[in-house]
Structure formats: structure tokens, C-alpha cells
Amino acid sequence: MPGVVRILDLVKNYELEAVTVRALRGVSLTVDEGDFLALMGPSGSGKSTLLNLLGCLDRPTSGNYYLGEEDVSEMEDDQLSEIRSKYLGFVFQSYNLLAQYTVVENIEVPLLYQDRRLSEETQRRCVELAELVGLGDRLDHRPMQLSGGQQQRVAIARALVNDPHLILADEPTGNLDSRTSDEIMHLLAKLNQAGKTIIMVTHETDIAAWARRVVRMRDGHIESDEPNPHPNGHIALVTRH
Amino acid sequence: MNSDSPLLVLWDKGSRLMVLALRSLWLHKLRASLSVLGIIIGTGAVISLMAFGEGSMHDALEDIKRQGATNIIVRSIKPPDDGSSQRRSFTVTYGLTYADFERFQMVSSVVGSVPMRIVDPQEIRRMQYMHRGRVVGTTAAYQNINKIQLVMGRFLVDADEEEGDGDDVGMRNVCVLGSDVAEALFPFESPLGQSVVLNKHLFVVVGVLAERMPTGAVGGSSVSAEEFNNDVYIPLRTCRGRYGERIYIRQSGARSGEQVELHQVTLTVSDMDKVRITGDAIRDLLERNHIKKDWGVTVPLDRLEAAERQKQRFTVLLVFIASISLFVGGIGIMNIMLATVTERTREIGIRRALGAKRRDITFQFLIEAIVQTSVGGLFGVLLGLGIVYGVPYAAEQFFNSHLPAKLHVMSIFLSLGVSICVGVLFGWYPAQRASRLDPIEALRHE
Structure with a gap:
């Protein structure tokens, strides 16, 4: 079975005024369905660039990126938008909810x-997702009226609404205290166990410990790629049962 | 995946975005109202100016209709005293003559003609009542040409011109009263069959006119504003007999007089197309038979065209004013939309990341601009309606002047349509700019 994500020799250069910044220098990676991957590395290692490429927000200078069956590395802007709306879910560090909208x-x-048109059914699905992330009693609240943890839950529900192939999380706990971080990571681990593929960028080892696999990057290369035999979420779930 | 008809999807998106736009307008009430002020004023100006233009045009048309579009009005005009005659006579003789009147009949396109003698305002008496009014000597044809309405009795008839048994010289002493005269002299009873005293002679009232609208003045001296409700109409023949052709004016001891046979002749032309040619023929006729320019020819149809030209000029001016204010209004919208795009860069980034295509972003900001200008347009319509109904009322109340306004329903739709167009036109660039933002950069924007 082919991986959800297959990238082959991905290169990304940024042309600045005089210099060319080589953000990715040939990265290859396969992520299988149901995997939970933590992407680590110091700033400037290229992990954000990689995440942008994986999120179809940017196009590589060279190399291929297969998302499911489709090669998205050569796609036009509009097609990339379509890929994002159909197959990807985003969770950002700063939640990025729209302030004028309710939960x-x-x-x-x-x-x-x-x-397609929004129907009663999609409406119901949104409410179900809000309940899934534990915000069933705050459906009509606006982001300003929610705590950081609650906002991030809304963002996770939003990332699930299109039933994506892949969830991309960019430091999802970066703005949260440790207790709330735990709650959010529990939620992500639960989703992963329900079969969702997740790629998460983080620089904290105890957050990375929730993932099944840890990829470390340095200077635009993958430095190490190790499985995590005892991810946090499993233990938590086991102890809970 | 089920796919719906693209039009329905578009409608769905559009209506959602409209609600969103209205919501954010409500959120920024002051800002929004300031930015659409130009649109409000522009739209209000269009509607009110159109109404005033239409109103005065309507008034002018009514006026012309009252004078009759197929009529030609020929008047006697006192020529300027040139002092050429050293022998200063007491009386100045000028104006239209009975011979002129006969000549007019020979113009083939003239189908009706009414001669008139107009005696300057004087006392009309009955018992203890007195009223000042003009005495007009005319014939039965006057009724048709001027579309006279009567409230009681009859107008003058042809038989009134014949020799009658009225008195010693066989003139019929009958009269028809204008509405104000009738009201003043007969406050409590019907005037029909009663007598009034004109110039020491008794006249029997045979009819009373309905109230008549005055006609407006025309540029030049040929036709001045006329008021009809104080008039008394008597047969022309009787008028000649009772008043003679001379009128004396006493002025600081000196006596001067003028002799005029007919003050006015109103001619009716068979066909609207022939009015102008006939007018020229009449002028020609008068020029050949009068040494002095002691006459004037007015063709109300000319006024119609003048009024139309004036309306056209007014329309051009209106379009000019409207386009300037709407242009300024549009710039206001563009300005605020550009600010909005900068302010909401992050939102744009989020929407792009979540799958919005460039055209979705364009659509969103375009809708927002259109909603702003349409709301502005709506308020502008309200402002315009306020002016159209309020200003004439205020003018009537406080300055006692008549300001005609006639609301044009089309102007409402027109100005609303134009405000929507302004939204599209000036919202386009900011919307394009929003859609061109790089999603990654936009997401990073604080």
C-alpha cells in the first residue's frame, strides 16, 4: 500500500536579492496511512518549509510530492486550493480562527x-465535531470568548470537517500551558488512533513523545528518522481503559 | 462527492458573504458610514435633482398646455417712444387692428381665432360689494381655444355679438365672471341672472368660470404672467361700444392716452406641424402692415422646445455632478477596502490555507464593496426622498414659494444600479490585491 505522503528528492530554494537560500536540499520521505509523525529541528533547519510544501501552500523548486495518488508538485494555484480543501486539515500554533465567526x-x-451547497447535514456534522472536541456547549461563542485550549480544539474540529487524508499541525501546543498542551495532545493521539494521519512540527521533545515516529531535520536535510515504540497517547489510553 | 449546480453554489456563497459583509458593516458603523458618505450624497443628489428637474419641466409643460400647443398668441405691444414726432399728441395709437384680425383669417392653416380687448383693472360693483378686475372683451371662440371650464351658466355665445335688445344702442349687456370676482360680489347667492355694474352700465351675469391656473411669464416682453380669476368677460362688440378704443391715463396732472383696437388675438392652427410655419406667416403679415414694431407673436410650442432644451442642459449638468460625487464616493470605498485588505491579511491567509481559491477571495471582497455601496445607495435614496418631499414643503411653509418636485421612480432604480456599479468598479482593485496575496506570507502577517 503506497503511503499517504511520498516525497522524492524535494528541493526548495528561495531567491533573495543577492543570495539563494537553499531551504530544502533534497528531502525524501514516506508517511503511511495512520502514522503520527513529529517533525523536529532547530529554526532554519527547513522544517517549516517542508510543512508548507506538505500543506500545498507552496511549490517545490524540484522533486515530486505525491499526496495519495496525485502528484501535486506541478499543480496550478487553483488546483492546490482544491487539494487543500479536500484532502488536508491544518492546525496552527496561533489557532487562526476567524474572529467574526462562531464556533x-x-x-x-x-x-x-x-x-457544493451547505446543508442541514453539514451543519449537523459541524455540531458533532464541536461535541467531539468537547465544545458542545459553546457552539455560538466567538473565538474571543474562548480560552487558548478551547480555540485550538475548534481549530482541530475545523481540520477534521472535510475528512482529510492528512492533518498538518504546526506547533499546535506552542501557545498553551503544559496542562492544556496535554489535553490537545490527547485529542490528537485519539484522532490518530481512530486512523487519522498526522504530521506535526514541534521543537519540544515531550510533545514529540506523543508521536509514533520522530523525524529530525538539520540544514535542509533529514538528519534522523526513528520510530517511537511507546508513544504517550497509547499509554494514556491504556491507563484510562 | 455530490456536486450541486454551480449557480446554486454561487448563490449560497454570495448570500453568506453578504450576511458577513453586513455584519462587519454593523460592527464598524462609524467607519462604514463615513466611507459611504460620498455614495449617499451622490445618490441623494441624483434623486432630488432629477425630481426638481422633472418638476419644473412638468410645470412648464402644464403651462404650455394651458396656453395651447397649437395656439399662436399675437399681442399688441406699446412701442418705445422714439420722439420722432415733434407734435406730441395726447394719444398713442398702436397695436393690432380689426383689419389685422381679418387678415389672419386668410391664412389657410388658421382654424380658429379669438380677438380680445383687455381693459385695465377697474372697479366691478354690485350693491355694497366691489372688486377690481380686468374687463376682457372677446367672442364665443375664447371658450374653446382656452379650454374654459364653467361652474355655472354659459360662456359668451355668438348671439351676444349680434344686435340685441339690451339697451338703447342694441348691445347685449351680458358678462361672465371669473371665479374670484364671483366670490367677492356674490358671497352668499348665485350670481346667475343678477346684475353687476361695469363702467356705469348694468351687465347681466350669464356664467361663472371655474378657477384657472395662472400662466407663467415667458422670457422677452411678449407674454407676461397672467392671472385669470379676476377677469370679467363681456362680448367684444359691447366692449367696443362701452369703453371705446381710447384709454386715458392721468399721470401727475398730464393726460396721456392710448388707442388700441385689439390687445390680443389667439389663433388656433389646424395641425401641430404647421404651428411654426403659420407663426412665421403671421409675423410676415404683421411686418408688412405695421410701420412700428407694435406687436409680438408668441408660439407656445417654441417654449416647449426651449423647456426641452433646458431639461437636456439640466440633465447634462446632473450627470456631471452625479458622476463627480459618485467618483469621489467610489474612491472612498476603494480607500476603505484597501485598508480592510491590509487589516485582514491574516484572515485571507487562513481562508487560502483552508482551500479558498483566488477567485473566492476576489468574490468575497467584491461582495463586501458592493454591499457597502448598495447600503450607501439605499441611504442615499432615503436622503433623496427626504429632500424631494421635505424641501418643497419647507419652501412652501417658510418662504411661501412654490418649488415643483416630481419624483421619478426610475431615478431610484437608476441610482441604486449606479451605486452597485461603483462598488464593482472601485472594489475590483482591492479585491484583486487581496486575492494575489501569498498564503504563507498572509498567514504570518500580524
Whole structure:
């Protein structure tokens, strides 16, 4: 079975005024369905660049990127938008909710850009997702009225609404205290166990410990790629049962 | 995956975005109202100016209709005293003559003609009542040409011109009263069959006119504003007999007089197309038979064209004013939209990351601009309606002047349509700019 994500010799150069910044210098990586991968590395190692490419927000200078069956490395802007709305879910460090929307409306946003009408059914799905992340009693709240942890839960629900192949999380706990971080990581681990593929950028080892696999980057290369035999979430789930 | 009809999807998106735009307008009430001020004023100006233009045009048209579009009005005009005659006579003789009147009949396109003698305002008496009004000597044809309405009795008839048994010289002493005269002299009873005293003679009232709208003045001296409700109409023949052709004016001891046979002749032309040619023929006729320019020819149809030209000029001016204010309004919108795009860069980044295509972003900001200008347009319509109904009312109340305004329903739709167009036109560039933002950069934007 081919991986959800297959990247082959991915190169990304940024042309600045006089110099060329070589952010990725030939990265190859395969992520299988149901994997939970933590992407680590110091700043400037290229992990953010890699995440942007994986998120179809940018196009590589060279190399190939297969998301599922499709090679997205050569796609036009509009096609990339379509890929994002159909196959990807994003969780950001600063939550990035739309301030003027309620919880349910925020969860709905990715569906706005799939070319179909919103129905009672999609509405119901959004409410279910809000309940799944534990915000069933705050459906009509606006982001300003929620705590950081709650906002990140809304963002996770939003990342799930289009039933994506892949969830990309960019330091999802970076703005949260350790207790709330734990809650968020529990939620992600639970989703992973339900079959969701997750790629998460982090620089904290105890957050990376929740993943099944840890990839370390340095200077635009993959430095190490090791499985994590005892990810945190498993133990937590086992102890809970 | 089920796919719906693209139009329905577009409608869905559009209506959602409209709600969102209205919501953010409500959130920034002051900012929004300042930015659409130009649109409000522009739209209001279009509607009110159109209404005033239409109103005055309407008034002018009514006026012309009252004078009759197929009519030609020929008047006697006192020529300027040139002092050429050393022998200063008491009386100045000028104006239209009965011979002129006969000549007019020979113009083939003239189908009706009414001669008039107008005696300057004087006392009309009955018992203890007195009223000042003009005495007009005319014929039965006057009724048709001026579309006279009567409230009681009859107008003058042809038989009134014939020799009658009215008195010693066989003139019929009958009269028809204008509405104000009738009201003043007969406050409590019907004037029909009663007598009034004109110039020491008794006249029997045979009819009373309905109230008549005055006609407006025309540029030049040929036709001045006329008021009809104080008039008394008597048969022309009787008028000649009772008043003679001379009128004396006493002025600081000196006596001067003028002799005029007919003050006015109103001619009706068979066909609207022939009015102008006939007018020229009449002028020609008068020029050949009068030494002095003691006459004037007015063709109300000319006024119609003048009014139309004036309306056109007014329309050009209006379009000019409207486009300037809407242009300024549009710039206001563009300005605020550019600010909005900068302010909401992060939102744009989020939406792009979540799958929005460039055209979705363009659409969103375009809708927002259109919603702003349409809301501005709506308020502008309200402002315009306020002016159209309020200003004439205020003018009537406080300055006692008549300011005609006639609301043009089309102007409402027109100005709303134009405000929407302004939204599209000036919202386009900011929306394009929003859609061109790089999603990664936009997401990083604080």
C-alpha cells in the first residue's frame, strides 16, 4: 500500500536579492496511512518549509510530492486550493480562527470552498465535531470568548470537517500551558488512533513523545528518522481503559 | 462527492458573504458610514435633482398646455417712444387692428381665432360689494381655444355679438365672471341672472368660470404672467361700444392716452406641424402692415422646445455632478477596502490555507464593496426622498414659494444600479490585491 505522503528528492530554494537560500536540499520521505509523525529541528533547519510544501501552500523548486495518488508538485494555484480543501486539515500554533465567526461557523469554513451547497447535514456534522472536541456547549461563542485550549480544539474540529487524508499541525501546543498542551495532545493521539494521519512540527521533545515516529531535520536535510515504540497517547489510553 | 449546480453554489456563497459583509458593516458603523458618505450624497443628489428637474419641466409643460400647443398668441405691444414726432399728441395709437384680425383669417392653416380687448383693472360693483378686475372683451371662440371650464351658466355665445335688445344702442349687456370676482360680489347667492355694474352700465351675469391656473411669464416682453380669476368677460362688440378704443391715463396732472383696437388675438392652427410655419406667416403679415414694431407673436410650442432644451442642459449638468460625487464616493470605498485588505491579511491567509481559491477571495471582497455601496445607495435614496418631499414643503411653509418636485421612480432604480456599479468598479482593485496575496506570507502577517 503506497503511503499517504511520498516525497522524492524535494528541493526548495528561495531567491533573495543577492543570495539563494537553499531551504530544502533534497528531502525524501514516506508517511503511511495512520502514522503520527513529529517533525523536529532547530529554526532554519527547513522544517517549516517542508510543512508548507506538505500543506500545498507552496511549490517545490524540484522533486515530486505525491499526496495519495496525485502528484501535486506541478499543480496550478487553483488546483492546490482544491487539494487543500479536500484532502488536508491544518492546525496552527496561533489557532487562526476567524474572529467574526462562531464556533460552528469556524468549523464550517473549509466546506465553504468545496463546490457544493451547505446543508442541514453539514451543519449537523459541524455540531458533532464541536461535541467531539468537547465544545458542545459553546457552539455560538466567538473565538474571543474562548480560552487558548478551547480555540485550538475548534481549530482541530475545523481540520477534521472535510475528512482529510492528512492533518498538518504546526506547533499546535506552542501557545498553551503544559496542562492544556496535554489535553490537545490527547485529542490528537485519539484522532490518530481512530486512523487519522498526522504530521506535526514541534521543537519540544515531550510533545514529540506523543508521536509514533520522530523525524529530525538539520540544514535542509533529514538528519534522523526513528520510530517511537511507546508513544504517550497509547499509554494514556491504556491507563484510562 | 455530490456536486450541486454551480449557480446554486454561487448563490449560497454570495448570500453568506453578504450576511458577513453586513455584519462587519454593523460592527464598524462609524467607519462604514463615513466611507459611504460620498455614495449617499451622490445618490441623494441624483434623486432630488432629477425630481426638481422633472418638476419644473412638468410645470412648464402644464403651462404650455394651458396656453395651447397649437395656439399662436399675437399681442399688441406699446412701442418705445422714439420722439420722432415733434407734435406730441395726447394719444398713442398702436397695436393690432380689426383689419389685422381679418387678415389672419386668410391664412389657410388658421382654424380658429379669438380677438380680445383687455381693459385695465377697474372697479366691478354690485350693491355694497366691489372688486377690481380686468374687463376682457372677446367672442364665443375664447371658450374653446382656452379650454374654459364653467361652474355655472354659459360662456359668451355668438348671439351676444349680434344686435340685441339690451339697451338703447342694441348691445347685449351680458358678462361672465371669473371665479374670484364671483366670490367677492356674490358671497352668499348665485350670481346667475343678477346684475353687476361695469363702467356705469348694468351687465347681466350669464356664467361663472371655474378657477384657472395662472400662466407663467415667458422670457422677452411678449407674454407676461397672467392671472385669470379676476377677469370679467363681456362680448367684444359691447366692449367696443362701452369703453371705446381710447384709454386715458392721468399721470401727475398730464393726460396721456392710448388707442388700441385689439390687445390680443389667439389663433388656433389646424395641425401641430404647421404651428411654426403659420407663426412665421403671421409675423410676415404683421411686418408688412405695421410701420412700428407694435406687436409680438408668441408660439407656445417654441417654449416647449426651449423647456426641452433646458431639461437636456439640466440633465447634462446632473450627470456631471452625479458622476463627480459618485467618483469621489467610489474612491472612498476603494480607500476603505484597501485598508480592510491590509487589516485582514491574516484572515485571507487562513481562508487560502483552508482551500479558498483566488477567485473566492476576489468574490468575497467584491461582495463586501458592493454591499457597502448598495447600503450607501439605499441611504442615499432615503436622503433623496427626504429632500424631494421635505424641501418643497419647507419652501412652501417658510418662504411661501412654490418649488415643483416630481419624483421619478426610475431615478431610484437608476441610482441604486449606479451605486452597485461603483462598488464593482472601485472594489475590483482591492479585491484583486487581496486575492494575489501569498498564503504563507498572509498567514504570518500580524
